[in-house]
Amino acid sequence: MSAMLATQQPFFPFANYIVYYSVNIGLFYAHAYVLTRTFTRRRAAYWTGAGLFLLNFLFFLTLKVGMDLFINAGNSTFAARIQSALKYLPLNVMRNCYLIILSTFYWVGGNIAGYRRKAEASEKAELLAQKETAELGARFAESRNAYLQQQVNPHMLFNALGFIHTHVYRSSPDAAHCVWLLSDILRFGLDAAEADGKASVAREAEQLGHLLEINRFRFDGALHIRVEIANDLGSYRIIPMILLTLAENMFKHGDLRNAEAPALLRLEVNGDGRLLFRTRNRKKAVPPMARNRALGLQNTRLRLDFAYPGGYTLTTKDEGGWFELELAITLN
Template identity: 25%
Template structure:
């Protein structure tokens, strides 16, 4: 229904512009001819001239260009345009003669027939070329607009797909943590369920095109607390938030995959020396998120190739093209990811 309304509005706009053009054209012809003749003859001769040119214009616009020129049949198009112009010249000549006889008028210009033919031919050819160029320009614009809409649709579809992968991924890990608490009959299970409900609400209801930085921070904190509940000991898991203004709008679930990656490979919870440190700050008009972790799982290679990390790279390229920096550093003991996003 919405598309139908838009199409109707586009058609109304199209014909409104064309009608305005022909009204201006008719008025201009009447004005120029009024310098030579006046009365009813002036009006009728102008009407005949405009009507004939309307036929030529739309024959080129709706028929010759789409059927031949846009399909690279230039030769056939040229022949048809020449035939149309010759027919138009014949019709104009007949119309002029009938009107002159009706109103007892003499020819407006004392020009030989050959010169008159050349004048009429060049005028109609110019008009036909104008119609063809206009149609090609409009067609090119429409194609670019449709391509832009298609790219936007594809981008939105891809982003929704990536988000649909992202949300179940971290929720699946959260449910695993709660399952561990339930098996242990831990008193922390109810609190863990509350944290999970917060994450579910954020993932299912709050994650639109953009979310406030505050919402993303709260999701990170809930996720960290949910992970902590699984362990009795105090984990070396810190989140340093130095951002005072949290109303910045960002892509949702942007940082959690990085946290998941660190939790998976740091060995935290199994190794007392393992650590994870998250830091969020604004620096040089860029939102900087840095996460460092120990390399605790020696039989696995930590890299940006899992579902979460691969998706975040795709999302960054789609949402922040040329406006982000994604850096990875590692040595024998530390793995570090820094994500910088230019603030608008």
């Protein structure tokens, strides 16, 4: 029994086991890194992956052989160390292959979970896109229906205005003329814009003239306003109804019957294609309970922001009983 114990190999020191396990763990995660580097790119680098796999395998195998030669050799001769390393070489190869297989399963399992999360996220994004597409389709159908309805409604409106003009003309040619002017303004607002959403500045100025004429009838001629509209507005274009909306704001809130404080309406386009529009008027006395609504100016700013981002200024000044508005647009 004592002879048998004498011939048994002693256990390796505990530190040697820690070194061996560290090497095996290193092989395990190094192979997982090689798989990640090979297959997770947009274009899988198979040849690079094969080369890295071979280098990784040989590196850790050489490391283990070196450990067998120099760490666990004890006091044996170098020839005995080589013989011992060759004896354990097949075992080290099998262990490397076993660890590589385990690492491959570990990597596949982790990536399957990742691919599943990506697939779920992609499916969720696709469902959201389908929902948004359906909502856009519904909105488009509503918009198309509203557009077709708007095409019918103006047709009925112009027919009614034509009927009113014909019958009012018999008793009041001036009132009939105002109906015709209003009809022309409405037609301009609906039909003047071309494919780019703009109309000529000259046509907008013509409609300003119509609005002025309607209000002269409204005030029985007692309309005190100085109008300065340039004759030559060139071929410049503007989104329609902007100047009309701003001018109407003056007629609605301004005191235009005061001959000693006439209002001002000025329109010009300078040689650089910069449109300048200015109104100035005394304000009407506002009842204490009246609500101040600036919806027209808000909508005008929104339209200008969309059509001329960074290319316009719209300023207002309200002091001393006077209200001033100035619009400047770079039309070029």
